[in-house]
Amino acid sequence: MKHITRTLLTLALLLCWIISSFAERPNVILIIADDMNHYGFYKTYPGTKTPYLDSFKETAITFQNAYCASPVCGPSRAAMFSGLYPHNTGAYLNGANPWRNAPLNETETLVEVFKRSGYTTWGAGKIFHAQLDEGREKAKFDNDVYHGGFGPYLDEEYQIGDGNSKKFWGSQPWEGPDSDFPDVVNAESAAEFLKQDHEKPFFMIYGLWRPHNPYTAPKRFFEMYDEEFKDMQFPPPGYDEDDLNDIPPKGLHFSRIWGHRWESSGKSNPENWKRIVWGYLACTTFADWSAGQVIEALDKSRYADNTIVIFTSDNGYHLGEKDHFEKATVWEMAALTPTAIRMPGFKNAGVVTKNPINTIDLFPTLTELCGLEATEHTLDGTSIVPLLNDPHIKWKQPAITTYGPEVFSAKNTHYRYIQYPDGEEELYDHDKDFHEIHNLAGDPKYKKIIEELRAYRPKHWVTSLGGRNG
Numbered sequence: 001m002k003h004i005t006r007t008l009l010t011l012a013l014l015l016c017w018i019i020s021s022f023a024e025r026p027n028v029i030l031i032i033a034d035d036m037n038h039y040g041f042y043k044t045y046p047g048t049k050t051p052y053l054d055s056f057k058e059t060a061i062t063f064q065n066a067y068c069a070s071p072v073c074g075p076s077r078a079a080m081f082s083g084l085y086p087h088n089t090g091a092y093l094n095g096a097n098p099w100r101n102a103p104l105n106e107t108e109t110l111v112e113v114f115k116r117s118g119y120t121t122w123g124a125g126k127i128f129h130a131q132l133d134e135g136r137e138k139a140k141f142d143n144d145v146y147h148g149g150f151g152p153y154l155d156e157e158y159q160i161g162d163g164n165s166k167k168f169w170g171s172q173p174w175e176g177p178d179s180d181f182p183d184v185v186n187a188e189s190a191a192e193f194l195k196q197d198h199e200k201p202f203f204m205i206y207g208l209w210r211p212h213n214p215y216t217a218p219k220r221f222f223e224m225y226d227e228e229f230k231d232m233q234f235p236p237p238g239y240d241e242d243d244l245n246d247i248p249p250k251g252l253h254f255s256r257i258w259g260h261r262w263e264s265s266g267k268s269n270p271e272n273w274k275r276i277v278w279g280y281l282a283c284t285t286f287a288d289w290s291a292g293q294v295i296e297a298l299d300k301s302r303y304a305d306n307t308i309v310i311f312t313s314d315n316g317y318h319l320g321e322k323d324h325f326e327k328a329t330v331w332e333m334a335a336l337t338p339t340a341i342r343m344p345g346f347k348n349a350g351v352v353t354k355n356p357i358n359t360i361d362l363f364p365t366l367t368e369l370c371g372l373e374a375t376e377h378t379l380d381g382t383s384i385v386p387l388l389n390d391p392h393i394k395w396k397q398p399a400i401t402t403y404g405p406e407v408f409s410a411k412n413t414h415y416r417y418i419q420y421p422d423g424e425e426e427l428y429d430h431d432k433d434f435h436e437i438h439n440l441a442g443d444p445k446y447k448k449i450i451e452e453l454r455a456y457r458p459k460h461w462v463t464s465l466g467g468r469n470g
């Protein structure tokens with residue numbers, strides 16, 4: 001009898017331990033914007049409005065030097081959710097099928113690790129931006145994921161340019177209901193989920209489709225900006241018409257991706273250029289509002305104090321800087337990804353750090369913070385938990401961004417270094433030149449800095465899985 005009592009007591013204690021350890025594990029909300037650059041989030045383009053994210057930053061740690069592993073949607077997300085760099089997977093370009101090819105077809109995703117570790121997984125919107133096998137997609141999330149898409153697309157009269165992609169290029173204040181936008185529908189679903197009781201901790205991914213083009217957004221967001229830019233600088237502050245003069249030929253190649261868009265709506269057509277920037281700003285403020293709906297729902301919920309909230313973007317965006325639109329470059333415009341992380345209990349709320357981080361670091365960081373099971377594959381990133389505990393410690397690891405085999409960039413707190421496949425280089429001093437106008441690579445004064453950053457260049461680049469530039 002005594003033996004049975006002792007066994008029961010042990011079991012009860014074990015159960016209590018399991019329940020309490022589950023209860024202590026934080027929830028996680030990961031909000032990923034699509035193509036959001038630094039204009040509003042880091043206040044680099046005065047007048048760009050992001051009031052919800054401004055408030056969020058007061059409750060979080062803001063990383064002023066946060067970068068993507070790859071400056072386009074699919075590869076950036078492949079790196080984020082696998083914890084592997086593009087040079088180790090071959091997922092360099094959009095248009096490839098990274099999750100249906102080796103090695104990623106057999107690599108566990110961050111979502112799957114959360115699920116295996118006892119979390120409820122919930123997703124909505126743009127998440128992987130590449131097809132997974134159907135069974136795997138369904139098994140990853142506990143909810144029935146509604147992705148939505150880039151629409152609503154531009155009506156004919158608002159389109160700029162020609163060809164198949166014209167429904168994506170132009171600006172249109174949307175007169176229809178908010179529910180025409182998947183971002184709004186998904187924010188409402190997320191808010192609904194946050195009202196419910198959840199026994200297990202949860203991992204929520206809310207993937208926005210904006211500010212990615214087409215630049216359609218509810219009309220009220222367009223009305224927050226003057227179409228003629230009477231009260232805002234134009235062109236944007238990072239534009240310099242002589243900027244390309246000191247860029248090596250391989251770099252010029254990247255500035256010409258989406259060249260037809262620059263032709264139709266750049267320097268030669270300032271009215272169209274203004275219209276594009278106007279649309280991007282409206283969509284940025286719309287994305288800010290959408291993210292804000294989810295954060296406000298969390299703040300009203302019982303999970304407010306025990307949830308890690310990560311706001312980030314899959315890549316940045318050019319609006320004419322370096323005579324280029326969109327992303328697909330390793331310059332600051334496309335590589336810098338607005339990022340702030342709110343810790344449980346609002347630890348280090350409002351702190352801003354210049355220590356560099358990379359989206360590749362997300363996987364090992366969440367593994368550590370949430371006590372997730374180990375993966376079979378070795379993660380490429382570095383856990384930034386020491387930085388979250390003390391954002392001011394010295395963090396030496398620079399952030400690596402690549403775009404295609406042998407297009408390499410390293411960014412530390414002060415400098416960006418770039419090397420192209422032919423060995424040509426660029427170097428920018430961010431203490432003096434945030435917009436990367438003056439290439440210092442030829443100046444012998446910077447030899448040591450160049451050598452230091454060049455050492456981070458991968459020794460081996462796996463064969464590309466294919467795809468297309470841009």
Ligand SMILES: [Ca+2]
Binds near residue numbers: 035072073314315
């Ligand atoms: Ca993107």
Ligand SMILES: [Ca+2]
Binds near residue numbers: 439
């Ligand atoms: Ca320049």
